[in-house]
Amino acid sequence: MTSSQPVWIQKETMSLTIMIMLGVLLTNVCGAKLSDSIDNRVEKLEVLLQNMSEQLNNEHQARIEMEKQLNNEHLARIDMEKQLNNEHLARIEMEKQLNNENQARVEMKKQLNNEHQARVEMEKQLNNEHLARMELEKKLATTERRISSRQLAHDPEIAFLAYRSTDVYSSFIGQVIVFDKVITNIDSTNSLGGYKQGLFTAPVDGIYVFSTTLMAHEGSSSSYAIYHDIRPVVRLDLISVNLWWYSASANVVLSLSKGEQVSVRDDVNGDHYLEGAVDSTGQTMFSGFLLKSHNAVAPIIG
Structure with missing residues (x-):
């Protein structure tokens, strides 16, 4: 873009030019030779x-x-100022957007933190x-071991005694004699074992003692x-063919596993x-008791 003088300088220059030209004109007219005719002077x-006139027209x-160039330069300057203003506004919007994104990133970091x-x-x-659960499980396991050891440290109480309240008739081999009148039936294990309907079922592993006394009917x-099972x-x-009554007794010591049975049979x-x-x-009776369990151990102290 070319630079230009201010308008007032241009006006002063033009006025000065006109005055110079008038001066030249007067000099030529007044300084004409006396020999020149009026026509020549005119x-x-x-x-x-x-x-x-031509010079003034050219100027x-x-x-x-x-002036056109100055106006174009003015318009160009206005357009440039508009463009710079738009760029400034766009930069402000971008800075706002960047600031909002930065704030959002800061908030996200806070949330993530x-x-x-x-x-x-x-x-x-x-x-x-x-x-805490591991500690509780350890304490529970220790307590269970103590309870179990204390239970096993003492043989459970297991004993029974039963007899026949009435005469009994049997006719085939293997028939279980049911001693229906139960006098004693102790099982401190509270299991499903013990004496029931002529059958004793061992509640625990151990050594048991059994005894039976049978009296035959007269003449039989x-x-x-x-x-054992x-x-x-x-x-x-x-x-008792030649006797009115005849009785016999027997005692046995058996090592039983839990669930095995003992009975008196024909x-x-x-x-x-x-x-x-x-x-x-x-x-006519049947009895038994636990002499010693197989699982008894020494108690845990404490």
Whole structure:
């Protein structure tokens, strides 16, 4: 863009030019030779005026062009100022956007930090709960071991005694004699074992002692046995053909596992009779008790 003089300077220059031209005109007219005719002087004046007019017209055209150029430069400057203002506004908007994004990023960092702190606290709480649960499980296991050891340190109380309240008739081998009148039936393990309906079921592993006394009916002959599950252990033969009553007893010591059974059964086929109670006193009976359990251990102190 070309630089230009201020308008007032241009006007002063033009006025000065006109004055100079007038001075030149007067000099030419007044300084003409006396020999020059009036026509020559007039002609010279006309030529001079023509030249001045052309020069003034040229200066006027130049001034018009300069004003156009100045106006164009002014418009260009206005457009540039608008463009600079738009760029300034755009920069302000971008700075606002960047500031908002920065604020959002700061808030997100705060939120992430809070979530991280919350997760750390939760992990601490879970770890504390896990340690507390482990400690509680240790205490519970210790307590269970103490309870179990104290229970095993003493043999449980297991014993029974039952007799026949009435005469019993049996006719086939393996028939269980049911001693229906139960006098004693102790099982401190509170299990489903013990004595029931002629069968004793061992509640725990151990050494047991069993005893039976059988009285044969008058004039009968029979044979019975103490059975360990389905295997006879000892046999009792009752022969009262020539006697009114005849009785026999047997004692056995058995090592039983939990769930194994002991009973008194008929050991041969045939018609057999056993005497029941007399005046509520048992004559045909079956009893047993735990002598020693296999799992007894020394108690834990404390």
